[in-house]
Amino acid sequence: VTPSVTPAQTAINSRKDRKLKRPMNAFLIFNKEMRPRVLETNPNMTVAEISKTIGENWRGMSEEQREVYLEKARNLKSEFHESNPDFVYTRRSKAELAAAGHHSYSKKRNFGQVDQSEESDDGGEHPRGTSHSNHTDAPPAGSPAKDPRGRKKKRNRHPTAPKHPMSGFLFYALEMRPHVAEQNPGSTVGPISKIIASHWKNLTPEERAKWEKQASDDKARYAREMEIYLQGQKDEE
Template sequence: MASILADQQSANLPKKSRKPLKARKNPENEDNIMVGNACEPSPVGLSSIPIADKENPKHGARKNKKNISESLAVELQKMQEKLESLSLEKQRAEELLKERDALLKQKEEELEIRGKDQERLQIEIKKLQKLKEFNPNVALPTSTSEDKQKDKKEKKAKKKKDKKPCSAYILWSKEQWNQVKSENPGAEFKEISNILGSKWKSLSVEEKKPYEDRCQADKQAYQQIVGKEKRENEAMKLLMEQQKQRIAMELLEQYLQFKQDGDKEAKKKGKEKDPLKPKKPLSSFFLYCNERRPSLVTQNNNVLEISKIVGEEWKNMTEEDRAPYEEAAKKEKEQYSREMELYKQKKAEEEENIRRQEEENTKVQKQEALQLLKKKEKTEKIIKKVKATHKKKKENRDTNKPKKPPTSFLLFSKEARKTLMEGNPGVSNSTLHALISVRWKELNEADKKIWNEKAAEEMEAYKKAMEEYNRSTEAEGNKSLPTDKVQSRKLNVFKEVH
């Protein structure tokens, strides 16, 4: 078309203007000009055609077509390269999205595990808090450093006071030391001790006897003091053990009460959920909700609005659209059933192990109980034997035989018990005995003398009764004995008299 128009224009022009046109200086490429005006007639005319093509216009049009096709091919190649680069970028973006989804899933799983762990920790913390709340009302005996230092000082003072008694030789040497030293002023310690040793050897038994008697008396006094202290220490140990047992029993009762209260509270709250138990699968509708929710949340919709929209969409959906969600729900249900089977198997194994362990513990407890029962039976047999022998002795005893009189302390304790029981109702026997013994020790010699005289009077009456009892038993024995034995006894008495 461009060539035909050019020919028409050249025919209409006058002959005077048929001069060679100068080529227009154009910095742009010819291909660009031809691409922009390939289908349109050029308004300028032949000015757009180069000088070489004016002589042969058909050849120039063909050349322009080739240039246009080449430029189009180049642009197509560029577009294809861009499309390929875009497709590669898309693949990379999809891969990155998949990786991000996988990381998000992992993080969600980690968060779930952390949540479960936190729940467990909270349960344990609550239990520990309950245990920490256990505040017993019993004052436990505690020994401080000051008490220990006091005990050490008291022990040292007792050791100084309660020195061992000296021997008879040392008592004599203390008296004779100054005399021997005055006789031998220049003598040393060894010489003086040698002189005293030789003198002690030369002493007779009668001269040594007073010192030996003094040593014996000191030893007896020392033994009494030491024995008294030992007995007091043993009594204090027994008392401390009894107090500890009482405190332990009180603590145990309080702890058991506290535990019962905690068990009641736990029952009220209900059973704790097992975190290892698999969660129930979602239905097809909820799967669709989870998929649709993020897009609706971006539109700033409320929870109620989202639920309404999703419900309407689900109702209007066809069976073909619902099919993928129903298949996914079916797969999750199958997986849940497998996990539940494994969970039930594990639970059954754990219960079986617990049952076996309990059976073993019961067997051990039964064995221990049988051993204790055997020990108890042995002790009961021994007690029965002792009681039987004691009964035989009692049966053999004579009922007419007078009983021994009580001591002065027993006479005092009978009266003191009455007064203490009236003043302190509900006091135990052990405390009563302790109070009576303390009062007896605090009595004066004059008060003790009264009780000793009463005991002596009862003892004299007992002696007279025993004399009468012995006479009666002898007379009865002589009557019961045969004549030969009576004659032999008379002969023995006659020999003793003569």
């Protein structure tokens, strides 16, 4: 007797066949670019603190600064639809999630980690949170190992690629964070980030010039290194 296949399982099988991943929205692109930078500057930060810092930095950016990432998101979305013209995104039902082995979590979430499955369909820039579990089970075979701080080490697909350039605000935030933390002992990451963002908004264009210059130089550095990197990729081919 041929076992019956439920509609939920059929939908899951269809997803597995396509294996398509939706393009990242603007905030996720920003998050991906800045996470290694923040970790490099603040190696003792926890995952939640890093995520919160990135979120606060995002909210402290001007519309012009965000537009860089919004444009990247629009381009990714356009490329995705051009490559997959027949793809239609639908949210999975509870039955599909259960059949796929996903477990439901508390609806109350802490702002921090980004969940790409919940990004807005318009490529929006709203950071979303996910719950964190405190289990200490060993990772499944074949999964990336964790470092001593509990962070899951992601495999870098392009380990030799140049680091993305930072904005003037991010250069400012990284420079000012130690000073603000020293002036506000006992403050957590969130309040400190808000203070930095508030200070940045009150700076005049002349006062911002120092960090905007650093951002401009970093952008030029990235362009040079990317040109060399891409040429190296062609040579390897």
